[in-house]
Amino acid sequence: MRRWSDGQGKLVVQGESRDVSVPLEIAASYRARTKGLLGRDSVDGAILLSPASSVHTFRMRIPIDVAYLDRGLNVIAVHTMRPGRLGMPRVRSRHVLEAEAGAMAGWGVRVGVRVAVEVE
Numbered sequence: 057m058r059r060w061s062d063g064q065g066k067l068v069v070q071g072e073s074r075d076v077s078v079p080l081e082i083a084a085s086y087r088a089r090t091k092g093l094l095g096r097d098s099v100d101g102a103i104l105l106s107p108a109s110s111v112h113t114f115r116m117r118i119p120i121d122v123a124y125l126d127r128g129l130n131v132i133a134v135h136t137m138r139p140g141r142l143g144m145p146r147v148r149s150r151h152v153l154e155a156e157a158g159a160m161a162g163w164g165v166r167v168g169v170r171v172a173v174e175v176e
Contacts, residue, residue, distance in 0.1 A: 060084045068172040102155040110145035119157035124149040
């Protein structure tokens, strides 16, 4: 399984005609994963929680898109979650992407798509 450190990077969504590059915050430590997007009014790009198999939106201010990724960084599920919700764990999920609601559809993130993470 891939291991990252907290920091910045790029999420590359591999599309049929072109790749889309998105600013990415990596939350790999327990503290960073626990904080996630809590208390934020917006997100510039996406945040990767790793390792993670579920998320919640308690104390969040905005609805978010959540994409569950397997070991190979393939998208296995995508959901939009309103504040105050608990996401069910995904058995095959090893990483979770979070972004503002509606953003992932614009980037082409959907079930079956493979993404890449480039660390800065």
